Amino acid sequence: MDQRTPKPLPQGSSMQRAAAFSVHVFTALGAGVALLALMEAVREHWTAMFWWLGVALVIDGVDGPMARRLDVVGLQPNWSGEVLDLVVDFVTYVFVPAYAITASGMLWPLAAPVLGVGISVSGALYFADRRMKSDDNHFRGFPGLWNMAAFYLFLLHWPPAASSLAVAILIVLTFMPFHVVHPVRVARLRWLTLGLIGAGTVLAILTLIDDFEPGTAVTIALCAIGLYVVGSDSAIRLIRSLNA
Template sequence: MKKYLYLLPHALTLTGLALAMLTIMAAFEGRFDAAARFSLLVLLIDRLDGTLARRLAVRKHFPSISGESLDMITDLVGLTLAPMILFWRSGLFLDGFGAVLACASGMVASYKYSRKETFLSSGYSVGAPPIFFSVFLFYFLKLPPVYPTAYTVFLIILVLSPMKYPITSLVTTHWKPGYKSVTNYLTIIFFVPVFIYLQSAPAVIYWTMLLAIIVQLTVYPFLLSFKIIKPVFDRNS
């Protein structure tokens, strides 16, 4: 019986996938607050399941199950497709852009995930990570549609760009002190008020998160280029 406790991380990952499907259904039904909360739970699970799997050495006990594959599927559906469908259905984007951006983000994220192993082995990512979940910050801030639309287009361009990015918590889960884990820590610190209050939470929370992400998207590649940040990644951390 104890052996099956090691399946807990995989069960968490699959729960995230189920929550992603609930996000999509709620979005099409117009229950946007419910969809947002389902989606936030997907994000929370994503921040925990991989770390738990490494702590429990799940691969050693169940080598026939690919946690990486499960995680990649859940990331694509739960952190890209489901939230982008929510943004589209809720009218976050400019008229005529919602469906296009939802489809484009799914395609771009799929391409990016297909190259993840190469990035992890090299210690850096070519192109920005497909963090389309970050568009939630515009949803919560209730900014005019032009801003989330422009940000999403800009993010798609960065993901496809040849710019090199260090492996931080934007790319994969990190829980070590320092710059690599900044978005993970902010996510956990702000999760409860965001989950409870959504768009009514203090705007400073969302502006802080947005600033941290923009810095990582625009400044970190230059820090890597000038060797201020080293392209090193320990996949066991």
């Protein structure tokens, strides 16, 4: 752990500084939610685990705008919201899903521990990569969205061989130079992306309510949305190169 010299307290009332610090507490609450999700995973209550991971997603989506509105960087300079966010994101996006994927019986028994370690290691490396985002705000490589990968594995009920292969491919894709759309920060087709993400959220909630038996139509729609998020930028770049 590196030791940094504390910065002097900035200008601002004690109430403003307390409000700013409360955003850090809110972000850190995601780590507590991750523990609750892990406890459900250990009990093999997979649907309950995903409900808690959904709560973590809401926290992750809300804390950034809150931090900017309350000027957390200026009022609490001794606390790194960026580091805190990465720590919480690792346990909610990578570590808890890695356990679920490994312990759920979806993978080959001999391959499961190896792939689980691969998820954890590749996810940790990805979160430390300063190139994780491109200049146009796309994610570079598979962006460690193992909570989403786990969701689709539970949804599709593939045989262990297919699930193991899919996980291995995603681990490799973590380090590949292709781009994945960021649902908010990528300007191109943002209206379409946000619309599909909203629809996918509703369908995911219905899937959890139905305990991962939502029916064929919902499953196909969710797969189409997932393919758009992961593959739309690569498809657009390919079309442009062919038309050049």
